Amino acid sequence: MRVGLYPGSFDPVTLGHVDIVRRAAHLVDRLVIAIGTHHSKGPFFTPEERVVLAQQALEPIATELNLGLGVVTYDGLTVDAAREAGAVVVFRGLRDAGDFDYEMQMAGMNAALSPDIETVFLAASPGTRHIAASLVRQIAAMGGDVSKFVPDSVNTALKRKLAP
Ligand code: ADP
Numbered sequence: 757m758r759v760g761l762y763p764g765s766f767d768p769v770t771l772g773h774v775d776i777v778r779r780a781a782h783l784v785d786r787l788v789i790a791i792g793t794h795h796s797k798g799p800f801f802t803p804e805e806r807v808v809l810a811q812q813a814l815e816p817i818a819t820e821l822n823l824g825l826g827v828v829t830y831d832g833l834t835v836d837a838a839r840e841a842g843a844v845v846v847f848r849g850l851r852d853a854g855d856f857d858y859e860m861q862m863a864g865m866n867a868a869l870s871p872d873i874e875t876v877f878l879a880a881s882p883g884t885r886h887i888a889a890s891l892v893r894q895i896a897a898m899g900g901d902v903s904k905f906v907p908d909s910v911n912t913a914l915k916r917k918l919a920p
Contacts, residue, residue: 761788776880777789813907859877897918
């Protein structure tokens, strides 16, 4: 059984993340969503909330695609989270040149730390490439409609969190 790790902040999970999960499902039997909690000073959703939102959004897709799904939090090295999950592949999405520069550096460092774990980049799909969790948070906080960018359950959770 081939296991992949998809690490990120997922604050919150967006349709861009969903797209990456759908496509990673063709490449692995089990995918572990690893929600990083270490560098996120002042996250919008707590790690526990992010886990629940990721589960709600991704479990139906995993069932549909016959993908084993895990959702965990981690606060150490991504390569350690990958090893703990039994993953041989780390998936990252690439949206633009900014992602590329950062991701190449991270992939290089991770390969040096753990040569047995391979980083696989999935190019963002045209329909979701513009979506960034940080912009979703900003737009929602200003009262904008983010329903085109996030799963329904996340849209509801954003409204609840931001309600006066
Ligand atoms: P991080 O803080 O690690 O960048 P994110 O939750 O923002 O965490 O993103 C996690 C991963 O998902 C990253 O590899 C990022 O490039 C990718 N990603 C985020 N949004 C999209 C999108 N719209 N399309 C494709 N990949 C995306």
